[in-house]
Amino acid sequence: xxxxxxxxxxxxxxxxxxxxxxxALVNVDLEIYDREFVAxxxxxxSGKTTLAKLIxxxxxxxxxxxxxxxxxxxxxxxxxxxxHVGYVFQNPDHQLFNxxxxxxxxxxPRNLMLPEEEVRKRVMESIKIVGxxxxxxxxxxxxxxxxxxxxxxxxxxxxxxxxxxxxxxPTTGQDFKQSIxxxxxxxxxxxxxxxxxxxxxxxxxxxxxxxxxxxxxNGRKILDEPTRIAFxxxxxxxxxxxxxxxxxxxxxxxxxxxxxxxxxxVDEMVEDTKRVxxxxxxxxxx
Amino acid sequence: xxxxxxxxxTNLWWKYEGRKNWALKNINxxxxxxxxxxxxxxxxSGKTTLAMSMxxxxxxxYKGFMKGDVIVAGMDxxxxxxGDISKKVGFVFSDPESxxxxxxxxxxxxxxxxxxxxxxxxxxxRIKWAMKITGLSExxxxxxxxxxxxxxxxxxxxxxxxxxxPEVLILDEPTSMLDxxxxxxxxxxxxxxxxxxxxxxxxxxxxxxxxxxxANRMILIYNGEILKDAPPKEFFDxxxxxxxxxxxxxxxxxxxxKLRKFGIYEGSIPLTxxxxxxxxxxxxxxxxx
Numbered sequence: 001x002x003x004x005x006x007x008x009x010x011x012x013x014x015x016x017x018x019x020x021x022x023x024a025l026v027n028v029d030l031e032i033y034d035r036e037f038v039a040x041x042x043x044x045x046s047g048k049t050t051l052a053k054l055i056x057x058x059x060x061x062x063x064x065x066x067x068x069x070x071x072x073x074x075x076x077x078x079x080x081x082x083x084h085v086g087y088v089f090q091n092p093d094h095q096l097f098n099x100x101x102x103x104x105x106x107x108x109p110r111n112l113m114l115p116e117e118e119v120r121k122r123v124m125e126s127i128k129i130v131g132x133x134x135x136x137x138x139x140x141x142x143x144x145x146x147x148x149x150x151x152x153x154x155x156x157x158x159x160x161x162x163x164x165x166x167x168x169x170p171t172t173g174q175d176f177k178q179s180i181x182x183x184x185x186x187x188x189x190x191x192x193x194x195x196x197x198x199x200x201x202x203x204x205x206x207x208x209x210x211x212x213x214x215x216x217x218n219g220r221k222i223l224d225e226p227t228r229i230a231f232x233x234x235x236x237x238x239x240x241x242x243x244x245x246x247x248x249x250x251x252x253x254x255x256x257x258x259x260x261x262x263x264x265x266v267d268e269m270v271e272d273t274k275r276v277x278x279x280x281x282x283x284x285x286x
Numbered sequence: 287x288x289x290x291x292x293x294x295x296t297n298l299w300w301k302y303e304g305r306k307n308w309a310l311k312n313i314n315x316x317x318x319x320x321x322x323x324x325x326x327x328x329x330x331s332g333k334t335t336l337a338m339s340m341x342x343x344x345x346x347x348y349k350g351f352m353k354g355d356v357i358v359a360g361m362d363x364x365x366x367x368x369g370d371i372s373k374k375v376g377f378v379f380s381d382p383e384s385x386x387x388x389x390x391x392x393x394x395x396x397x398x399x400x401x402x403x404x405x406x407x408x409x410x411x412r413i414k415w416a417m418k419i420t421g422l423s424e425x426x427x428x429x430x431x432x433x434x435x436x437x438x439x440x441x442x443x444x445x446x447x448x449x450x451x452p453e454v455l456i457l458d459e460p461t462s463m464l465d466x467x468x469x470x471x472x473x474x475x476x477x478x479x480x481x482x483x484x485x486x487x488x489x490x491x492x493x494x495x496x497x498x499x500x501a502n503r504m505i506l507i508y509n510g511e512i513l514k515d516a517p518p519k520e521f522f523d524x525x526x527x528x529x530x531x532x533x534x535x536x537x538x539x540x541x542x543x544k545l546r547k548f549g550i551y552e553g554s555i556p557l558t559x560x561x562x563x564x565x566x567x568x569x570x571x572x573x574x575x
Binding site: 249 | 550563570
């Protein structure tokens with residue numbers, strides 16, 4: 001690991017217990033680096049969403065501390081936190097509440113007491129980034145299809161210009177085309193310089209988009225590796241009831257023929273097939 | 287399988303009130319008793335609308351304009367109420383939260399049975415049977431819904447519907463809101479239903495890896511029309527056609543289709559993971575022998 005890596009988020013020995021006594025996280029350490037694309041995976045109840053909310057400052061640690069962009073989340077103001085880390089809820093309807101798309105996206109900047117001119121600028125900029133046409137601005141967000149409602153939710157977070165964006169289950173309930181559109185869009189934000197954290201159950205999505213994968217089970221971090229390596233640790237993944245993507249499992253079932261164990265996509269598998277065939281031909285010639 | 291369809295749809299068109307476009311366009315479909323059918327297609331393509339027109343919710347509970355006929359278990363959906371039809375056609379929604387009506391699992395499963403006016407012994411017998419098929423042990427009977435996981439809630443929802451012993455069971459994306467454990471639980475229920483319950487099962491589903499081996503027939507709906515209606519072997523044989531219509535087959539199928547294009551694999555696309563492993567192994571050994 002290079003020393004130039006800049007940890008923008010530091011989770012230091014954090015435990016979290018909900019007021020009803022449910023222990024959600026136990027002694028978690030985690031660093032997220034600038035411009036990373038990270039996936040949190042694990043079953044419901046494993047602590048993924050709690051960890052994400054702690055990073056966004058929506059929850060404060062019971063023990064340990066969370067430092068985001070140099071600020072302790074227990075001491076920083078909501079304004080300071082919201083302009084550094086944005087959290088997009090799994091269900092956009094839990095987040096949207098304004099009468100028009102414009103007011104929804106403008107809500108955050110207005111809370112920052114920005115002049116209306118700057119608010120407008122940020123609204124226009126945000127809807128442009130998420131690919132929402134201006135004709136929606138005066139419509140009610142609730143009557144848009146789910147894919148568009150989610151874009152409004154993301155735009156309203158972007159308007160605060162947070163450097164890190166956390167999206168909870170971006171593809172749940174979306175079909176294949178919508179999933180790819182949302183994920184390509186998050187990749188685009190990543191390339192623009194944002195650090196992205198997603199929470200997901202879709203391993204094909206993790207394989208295609210996330211550089212690094214953090215696996216949680218029973219409130220503990222049980223794996224934290226580059227995605228390519230994470231999916232080879234099938235013994236640890238099994239403890240979190242997680243299976244690698246189907247194409248990865250196919251390659252892993254064929255290692256006796258010489259296939260790599262760390263295939264992530266169909267295209268990689270096709271490339272590896274050419275290599276396996278070539279290698280086997282060479283052996284045959286000998 | 288009998289020769290008389292349990293569902294017969296003839297020249298069905300449906301348009302929701304206030305919408306410009308037809309949600310369903312000239313649907314013709316015959317479904318036979320005992321079939322296990324998977325309906326696939328992108329969101330907003332008409333899958334749920336078609337499912338709702340099979341249990342009478344359309345046209346009875348939605349405003350819109352209908353042409354054509356839907357006959358289900360001998361009932362014309364235009365002439366019978368959704369209540370009458372629901373005795374023969376059970377419907378499970380994707381969000382298990384939305385269908386819970388009562389305070390305990392037992393009450394939830396008994397609710398529909400009491401409405402049927404069945405004797406107490408029969409109700410108890412059916413609750414036991416439905417819980418067995420959905421893999422719910424007796425300790426669940428007294429539990430309130432909020433103590434259940436998503437997968438457990440969905441299994442209770444299925445138990446409540448099958449306890450009515452419907453001839454047709456329709457499940458609209460039953461796993462889409464669940465985590466992997468919940469998905470596996472519900473999938474196991476589908477397997478058990480196929481094995482031991484002699485009903486016609488219709489499942490709307492995006493994730494095809496698990497459903498393809500269960501279905502005897504796959505239907506692709508796109509833009510309100512049936513574009514393909516075939517047994518799984520034939521359905522998955524044209525991978526490019528599916529991708530073009532935003533249906534994403536399991537990765538192993540997409541890969542083996544590529545091998546076939548390169549001339550490395552010959553034959554049809556395997557439907558299960560194990561068959562895929564075997565197919566790749568044999569073709570690679572065959573070439574390098």
